Amino acid sequence: MIPSMAPAPADQAETTTAAAAPARNAGRAAITKLSGHRLFASPGAVAGLVWLAALVTASVTAPLWLPFKTEDQDFTAVLSGPTAAHWLGTDELGRDILSRIFAAAAGTLGTSMLTVIVGVGLGTILAMLAAGAGGRAEGVISRVTEVMMSLPGTVIILAVIGAVGTNIPVVMAILGILMSAGIYRVILGQAKSLQSQLYVDAAKVDGASPLRISLRHVLPGLANTIVVQAALIFAVGMLIQAGLAFIGFGPPIPQPSWGGMIQGASQHVYDAPWMMVPTGAVLALTVLSANAIGNALGKAPNAAAPHLPSTAARRQRAKAVAAIAAAPVHVTKDGAPDGETAVGTLSVRNLSVGVDSPGAGNGVRLVTDVSLDVEQGTVLGLVGESGCGKTMTALSLLGLLPSGVSVTGGQILWNGRNLAATTDKDMEAVRGREIALISQEPMRALDPMFTVGYQLTATIRRLRGMGKGEARKEALSLLEKVGIVDAAQILKTYPHQISGGMAQRVAIALALSGNPKLLVADEPTTALDVTVQAEILSLLRALVKDTGMSVVMVTHDLGVVADICDQVAVMYAGQVVENGRTAAILDSPRHPYTLALLAADPHANHADSMPERLATISGQVPQPKDWPAGCRFAARCQFAGSACLEPVPLLPSGAGEGLVRCVKADQLAVEGMDWLATDVPASRLLEITPKQTLLTEKDMA
Amino acid sequence: MALFITKRLLMALATVLVVAVLAFLLVHAMPGSPGAVSLGAGASQEAIDAVNQRMGWNDPLFAQFCTWLGSAIQGDLGISLIDGRSVSADLASRLPVTASLAAGATILSAVLGIGLGVTAAVRGGALDQAIGGFVGLLVALPAFWVGVLFVYLFAVQSSIFPATGYVPFEVSPQDWALSLALPVITLAVGGAAFIARQTRASMLEALQQEHIRTLRATATPTWKILYVHALRYASLPIVAGIALQFIGLFGGSVIAEQLFAMPGLGQAVQTSVSTHDAPAVQGVVVIATVVVVAVNLVLELATKFLDPKLRAS
């Protein structure tokens, strides 16, 4: 067969995220800069490079070492298998197959390269033009390439051969033109995403010309994709060329070609099947090499984790769960004793979450030793900056941690059952029916392929065992309950047809469809406008009051905490640093981190008393692998002293039932110190750390 | 939607027209005038000129094209320079062969490819790697080489299938199926690998979508998440990939038809190009384009229909 004119998809197409988050050890040449390490990390690609290099060297130097000329006929050994004289055997005329393979190699590789240059070059130029110009120009170019892609390319190539004869370079160049349409489509997407990067806007503001922007900001970002496409097109070009030679449109006789040799061999498949092997193997190996290089370069560096792990990953997870279940329960003094908790009460005890490590040892910890209590009908806020482990903590309550992350210790006690030691299968009885989830981006939380009505009724039928008609009625009443007026209309819509606020209401209705006792809300209002946020918070408050369910509310917004939470746990670097009643903590914070967050929040000030400078926290949240043994906030704390180098337990904070993880809390409370709004010296601000090298909360959530 | 279909139909017509013009120009660039080709090497210059005159070879190109287009619209693609038969009739008898080949190979590669791709994405781990390696090998193997291998294995070593030849469906459905088996499998090998890759990538992308987590949070059974929701999300690029495969396979049948001696369109292109039979080449290019564009149109409409965003607007 002649392969499709469309470029084969690489294993994973280069994505925008890959373009935005490049390799760290960026170096000199464009390719090394982007993906050299990916190339050399793949054994297949290295083998492919070696093979291609060897083939080219051998082919170019062929006249120097080949034992036979391509047309030398050895009538003593016609159709022979491998022998000492003819390592790969001979054909029907007694010609040495090894010699012919290598004699044909240079031409095959060279003309395939011509397809690559024409196809990838044209495709790239068109894509950059279209992405840069946009609008009408892009429309026209795209239409033309669509037409080109819907042509029977092979037939057209044959017609071209009819017109120009078997002039292989010309034919391969025209093939390149035909294939440029597919390449254009691949590159256009990326070029457009690069054009929409803010640094391109910044360059436009600088007054950089479109050409300069294309060359300096777009082309370097495309380099990797271009190389990937080149490798894949090279392989396709070789296959097509061989295919043409196979049906008799190869280079003029007596010039050998791989396709022609296989054609010759196919005539003798009855009497000399061996002849098929060497040429076929060399061709396949060469194609395989090019593909391996392309796929290695094209592999997205850190693809997002699937939300439904593969069977293999689930098996892994089950092992981790079994280990948790088997582990002896270790309860520290601030934890409640194991076992009985009141119905509708959630008790998290010494929960730890970590990245799965491939070896036996422990992977990076993301959450350590977190204990929380949520009583029925109350709202607990989990508050902190990004990367502090609050989302991981919340997702572990539902057993929905992303692939590659699992609970490594502790208990999640719900109605007397340890959810941390519950299998995924058994968690299905808990999810939706007892504990439900709403998340940050309502649009993405709903399935874009199904109507709101289908998603809602299917869930209601499943969770409540209702019939179709009954479920529909229930869906309508749920939508009304979450404040949607034209519920019947909304049932018929697809998620993309409704606004973000409306989608969050639908997502809440979906979460309520199993009458859950606990709602885990992961930043449910962060993506919404502030007036819509207020409405959603009011709705949640009303639902808590009406249904008596409890809520775990993950947020970074202290105002949201003040608005809706009864209790709050402030998290920092995977730990709870302070918890207790919301009013107590926000009005008189005990932990310096809480103190600092409040001082840095412009919402905490009135316009008439707006300070000249806001308080800041120097530096940044440390990466999980850099967590110190002592107080994790010490490096950024204005009050840190030598006592902070020791591990700090959660201690009663003095006021009420709250706990605080600071050895100086009492001293600070007595002295009434404020977090000051001074900038620390510049030298302390920069701790250059490679970002995002490990799984962090942001990547996975 | 109606506007969309109309636009696409016009695009398809334009495509065919552009190809017709291109083919016409290409055919005119072929070496040898119609007279020289049809009368063979020994003909006198006068005889050649007479034939050329009769066929309008010396008319302006545009006039020739209009004449050709006029009769083509009425279903007459001219007569072959070599055997004097009607090109339309010849191609009409060949079309079912290639259509069965391409359709069979597309269906087989879709079934195999989606199966392999979904399995790789869903099962993960070692099985995913094994399928990945296998598919990588299939992509790299030249189809004609695989075809010869199949002939050797199934026709030479064991006579399960006939090595060559085509039996029309009307003659014997069973023999028809048997005669198609090897070429279809040969063509489907590469196609299945292509679709498997596309499917795996699309499935993985679908499983990374956040709504999958919502489905899990509402206790949706795993099979339903995978085969109702994720596969539905992944279906758009998969169907688009199948459409591309069909185009590729329709052209790719040239080799299968040569290898297995099938009297299809591919064989017609191959022989007419070799013999410089201009009307035949032009006819087959246009017919192949019409078929491919039509099927592509249907598949594209199907893809669009799968996308609620487009269907709703």
Place this chain on the structure above:
Amino acid sequence: MSTAVTQLPGPAPATTVPMLEVKDLVVRYGRGRRAATAPAAVDGVSFSIAPGETVGLVGESGSGKSTIGKAILGLQKVSGGTISYQGWEITSATATQRRDLGAELRAVFQDPNSSLNPRNTIGTSLAEPLRLRGIAAAEARVKAEDMLERVGLPREAVDRYPSQFSGGQRQRISVARALICDPWLVVCDEAVSALDLSTQAQVLNLLADLRDERGLSYLFIAHDIAVVQFLAQRVVVLYRGQVMESGPAAAVTENPQHPFTQALVAASPVPRPAEQAVRREARESLGVRTGAAAVPAPGGCPFRLRCPLATELCATERPALRRIGAADVACHYA
């Protein structure tokens, strides 16, 4: 100050010419017939920025605030109205004119991940605007190092890549890049929205310091009224592409007159539970209808479907801005 200004009227602080004047700006998306019929993303917006002044542009998603910023920066085609920089009309400035302007009118964008080219070193990124103005590489590098130091990063950072910095640090670098040409006016488009509280405060402080140091003018675009309140002297509140209210920051945020501004201010939660409970009550008693309400037909007041004060008049007649107290308010009934 500016290095290669050829046609500009020159620095004009302390004159009556505003730093920036936007008059009746209209922006429609799409092209051809579709653009003519599409509802305007920005619909007759006027405001001006005095030298040394910071004006905050506040609104929710779809209010057109970022579109206005883009139009000023020449990143978005304008359908009507004028934009003047120091008295010089730049509404449809040519590329060459933009290049001259590029040193004086600069921008800081929202997303620290995408506002620096990940493939270029910090030094290359910082030097780019200088190099475009013909400044030698060595001199540009020294300037880049000076500027990095000013925003609180070490000079060595010039040789590093954006991926080696945190979001807050990258946003400081973006600020450095905006200020390296000694501009007069900086458009900050949601410049701190993507940052965590503590780093947000760092960047806000930096912007305030630099303004005081250099007498800069800012157009500070944000959805968070409290952030705007910290930096801006005057605030312009937008809703669906139209100005609802504009006036001194304290007046607009503490004593809003327009029903939408009232709703916006009331909806912004404060981190003091007792006070927030009172504010919540107050907000719920405002009677503003849900934001998910249907899109209003063109003409009239865009807020009327949510507004507790709306009457038939609001559907037929677009309210003009009128002075109430210290602010201009576009409401028939405020």
